[in-house]
Amino acid sequence: MRLASVVTLAGAALLLASCATPPRDYRPDALALMKRDFHAKGIAGMDRLNEDAVQAACNKYQDEPPQGFAEKLQNEQLAAIKWPADGKLLGDWKAGEKIAQNGRGMSWADKGGVGGSCYNCHQVGPRESSFGTIGPSLYQFAKKRGYGADIQRYAYGKIYNAKAYSLCSQMPRMGHVGALTEQQMKDLTALLMDPASPVNQ
Amino acid sequence: MRHALVLGLAAAVAAAPWLQASAQAPDPTAAEFDKFREVLEQDNPAELFEAKGEELWRARRGPKNASLEQCDLGLGAGVVKGAYARMPRYFADAGRVMDAEARIVHCMMTLQGFSYAELAKQPFSNASRTPDPVSLITYVAAQSRGMKVAAPQDHPKERDAYETGKAIFFYRAGAFDFSCASCHGADDKRIRTQPLPNFTKPAKAIAAVQGWPGYRMTGGVMHSLQWRMNDCFRQQRFPEPAYASETLSALLTYLTVNANGHVYRGPGIKR
Numbered sequence: 001m002r003l004a005s006v007v008t009l010a011g012a013a014l015l016l017a018s019c020a021t022p023p024r025d026y027r028p029d030a031l032a033l034m035k036r037d038f039h040a041k042g043i044a045g046m047d048r049l050n051e052d053a054v055q056a057a058c059n060k061y062q063d064e065p066p067q068g069f070a071e072k073l074q075n076e077q078l079a080a081i082k083w084p085a086d087g088k089l090l091g092d093w094k095a096g097e098k099i100a101q102n103g104r105g106m107s108w109a110d111k112g113g114v115g116g117s118c119y120n121c122h123q124v125g126p127r128e129s130s131f132g133t134i135g136p137s138l139y140q141f142a143k144k145r146g147y148g149a150d151i152q153r154y155a156y157g158k159i160y161n162a163k164a165y166s167l168c169s170q171m172p173r174m175g176h177v178g179a180l181t182e183q184q185m186k187d188l189t190a191l192l193m194d195p196a197s198p199v200n201q
Numbered sequence: 202m203r204h205a206l207v208l209g210l211a212a213a214v215a216a217a218p219w220l221q222a223s224a225q226a227p228d229p230t231a232a233e234f235d236k237f238r239e240v241l242e243q244d245n246p247a248e249l250f251e252a253k254g255e256e257l258w259r260a261r262r263g264p265k266n267a268s269l270e271q272c273d274l275g276l277g278a279g280v281v282k283g284a285y286a287r288m289p290r291y292f293a294d295a296g297r298v299m300d301a302e303a304r305i306v307h308c309m310m311t312l313q314g315f316s317y318a319e320l321a322k323q324p325f326s327n328a329s330r331t332p333d334p335v336s337l338i339t340y341v342a343a344q345s346r347g348m349k350v351a352a353p354q355d356h357p358k359e360r361d362a363y364e365t366g367k368a369i370f371f372y373r374a375g376a377f378d379f380s381c382a383s384c385h386g387a388d389d390k391r392i393r394t395q396p397l398p399n400f401t402k403p404a405k406a407i408a409a410v411q412g413w414p415g416y417r418m419t420g421g422v423m424h425s426l427q428w429r430m431n432d433c434f435r436q437q438r439f440p441e442p443a444y445a446s447e448t449l450s451a452l453l454t455y456l457t458v459n460a461n462g463h464v465y466r467g468p469g470i471k472r
Contacts, residue, residue: 038442044439048375055374058378062371103393107436172376
């Protein structure tokens with residue numbers, strides 16, 4: 001009886017302790033350690049360790065931020081997209097294919113010249129069998145979705161800033177961070193949207 | 202044997218059609234490579250570096266003209282057998298958790314008198330040079346061949362290292378918003394044709410440990426996990442982590458503890 005109540009008490013104390021102390025957030029420790037242990041190299045500066053608002057929200061909530069909060073941030077990203085001044089979203093799909101194939105750029109070993117890295121994660125054109133699977137297949141992108149102005153705008157916007165459409169998408173924000181130029185993004189949009197592009201055959 | 206396995210799998214898939222949707226089509230490139238690796242592993246070039254590492258371990262070197270035979274890899278001074286499979290671990294004399302290569306660097310500094318700057322200047326192999334710590338880590342790793350991975354989580358600092366490493370693994374930042382988990386956080390994904398193991402799941406995390414240190418056929422050089430971590434951060438578009446730093450030990454603690462219980466096959470071959 002006595003032993004039992006001691007055990008119960010100890011159990012209650014443990015339970016209380018585990019309720020009172022939320023699991024420790026190790027992210028500040030991790031960031032402090034990285035800031036101490038990393039150094040700038042080439043074009044990859046130490047500023048890259050800092051989270052922007054989107055990265056911070058996705059890191060904090062393990063890629064599932066509360067809906068209202070996510071929506072607000074997503075809308076801010078959407079509003080920051082710079083649409084081409086000439087209103088034209090389609091460039092040259094042949095140039096787009098080259099950009100899609102090129103996986104270089106933005107690392108400490110790169111100087112300038114950034115590719116789209118599209119094939120790293122997506123199936124794109126039918127002739128390239130070496131494609132990644134982190135992102136969905138883009139083969140027959142417009143053939144399946146239609147060739148209209150709204151889909152064109154979605155394709156360009158998604159390439160410019162994937163986070164404007166899905167806040168914690170794994171896809172880099174190619175226009176938002178200045179990795180790709182307006183012309184490169186137009187060429188990639190053409191690769192996805194041009195009826196003559198191999199993607200839509 | 203291999204045929205039987207493939208046939209068995211095919212039969213299982215035929216009998217259970219719901220498997221077909223999730224099972225990925227076998228990648229012919231990967232299959233060819235696996236065959237090639239099996240043949241090569243019977244006569245693994247890593248053994249050359251293992252032998253070189255053993256020689257270096259016993260040789261009196263450095264400003265203090267000492268060997269590494271008194272180096273404590275966590276199981277007592279001079280005990281090499283099984284030490285690699287039980288690292289990263291906390292070392293009181295250094296006041297931090299260290300992965301195996303960080304510990305070797307520590308011993309080269311304290312016992313032999315080498316400077317960190319000297320060892321960290323060009324720490325990775327290239328066509329003309331294999332740094333001594335790379336040969337040494339290959340020797341040390343080989344002494345855990347066939348043993349179960351058992352990175353300890355007894356000391357509070359080891360548990361902190363695991364949690365810190367996990368936070369580093371999931372930390373998205375940089376020009377492309379990448380974290381380690383961007384590539385290694387889901388099952389059955391690949392970059393181009395390169396399969397990406399999911400390191401967050403115990404069943405798959407052994408892929409982070411297995412085959413390292415490894416003789417890499419691209420370039421024909423011996424590489425350790427320090428190189429692997431470094432090159433991943435390059436591809437993550439991050440700045441560069443310091444060689445043998447606590448950040449990398451923490452990350453390796455997360456990866457290795459997730460792989461605990463699996464048998465380590467020793468230095469291997471990498472694509």
